[in-house]
Amino acid sequence: MLRTRITLVVVAATLLAILVSVVSSYRGVTGMVADQFDRALVDRADAVAAVLDAGRVPAERPDTAEQLLLPDGTVRPLSPGRAALPVPPGALAVARSGEGRLTAETTVGDRTFGVLVLGRGEGHGALVVSQDYADAERMDQEFLGRISWTTAGSAAACAALSWLLIGRILRPMRRLARAAERISSTQDLGTALPAAGRDEVGRLTLAFEVMLDALHRSMDTLQAQEEKAGT
Template sequence: MSFRTRLGLLVAASVAVGVLAVSGVALWIARAEARSALDRKLDDRVAVLVASGGRLPERRGVQFFGRFVPRDVLVQIVASNGAVVYASDEVLPVAPADLAVANGRARRHRTDVSADGVRLRVLTVPVAPVGALMVASPLDEVDANVAGLRNALAVVAAIGVAGAGLLGFLVAGRAIRPVRRLTDAARNVAQTQDLNQPIELERDDELGELARSFNAMLEALALSRAQQHRLITDAGHELRTPLTSIRTNIELLARAEQAAAQPPLDDESGERPGAQPGLDPDERRQMLDDVLFELDQLTDLMAELIDLATDQRSLGEPTVIELPEIVAAVADRHRRRAGVEIVTSLTPCRVEANVALAERAVSNLVDNAVKWSPPGELIEISVVRDVDQAIVRVRDRGPGIDPGLRQLVFERFFRAPEARALAGSGLGLSIVDYVAHTHGGSAAVVETDGPGTTVELRLPLAPGPDSPPADTD
């Protein structure tokens, strides 16, 4: 069943419930009002009979006492012992409640009775010294009026429900028209893989918000696809260079091996047929070092590509970590590995981040500083607090970065002209920027007093009342 049909049926059902409720209340009010009018009529007839001075009407069909005759009611007098001493027509049934009125134990009593198949409304009042006076009037007119109103309401309800259902069906068709456009657009995107198809829907309601959310999703998917395409293109380019170098060196080494396995000397000429010059040990060692270097480059490049492609959610939820402890561990590791002098200044602070990503970002900052620092120069690492952020700053004593390139260094595979002769993939600082933005922070190259470059990583502080005061020195 379609949404449009379900909505039409829902509207019809809602209207039906409302109409039934209103009809029930209207019938109840109409019936109560009709019975109240009949009760007032019986009260009036009792007053007329009491005012007649005890004169009672004769049997029905006999003219009696002129204007004192209540011709539209039945009159009956019941003695205290229950005997009917007078009846203007057929005898009315006497109930225990009527006897209680005749005996003086009750003041008056109203009830509905049935006599010879006719429903009657009966009012019983005490009449001294005889007993009780019973006045009755048929309920036919009341029942007929209520039945007529009930039938009229049933017809109106049927027409109203049918009309509401049809109107709901038509309104639902207009209401879901934007949803159909969204459905068609999503189907078209799935079939054509074309993400540049925004939904033109200028509305200020929930459907307009849905269309804007859909367009935002398309824009995000298009940006993700463009970034993915760029990553693949750049990665292919970066992979091609070391692979070409490795292939060339391996081919030269293979030829050298073939030259080493030469045939014996020719007896007549004293030469080796097809002899080729071989490689001396230094050249061979240099080629092997080049191959190992390019393999290390490929290994680092693949590791960094995996870091960029890994979904943060697969690494676990962020936890509260002591940032200075991670920075100190990374600094110690680089001291041992690179043999450089690293000075640290660490202010206690905690951040809420993924441990592996935070450690990777700090390690990339230090790797970058180690690569650019001249031999014998120290590297400075500091951790400070700035209001609601923790700041990791890493400074080297290298040649520095041109101000026009400070933002470009965080792009994937970007390498400054002077860096192309050095080891690296161009992904280190882009991973730092990715980790920073993933955790709601930022990364930037900041001004440095003196030679060198300072790169900082900002991460939001973890919430907690025990955080030390800010220190931005």
């Protein structure tokens, strides 16, 4: 059915445009979220280092974990009762030199942590600050969920609107098709055709009228010749 095929083409084109927009938006959003978490990790590490230099214990935060990595590889959590997190490769080199920074990721079970290793000076090891990426992953899932529902709703609305509009556009063609079917079944070349517009369907209707008129004249001429031959 022409109406169905055209609707499917329109919906497919709309979905393609939406998917291109979604992919570009998703990349932009994930990049922004990653940058925000990286900045937050750096800010937290600098704040904890300043507190330690002042001889105080940093306040505990539920989304971060801080620990000291000594030059000999010993790990000391700064929050009482918290287990030490895995130290990323290269962190021990920073702890032994006491200089530089190292960023990495580590996984504990099904949880992913962003890790920043900050040297605290020669002989003092390094500060290791880990930030849970659960919030970032939750935001990512929420964004994908909302985009999926929005895409599905847009596709449904596009399909319904396209079906209605294409039906109106094809209405003159259906009228012309019904007129052609009546002419074919009744052999009545005088059957009225729908009014011709200025679009392509109107041009087709005019061409059909010209063809019927020529056929009607040909049949009249043939009939006259037969009557003349009979007399």
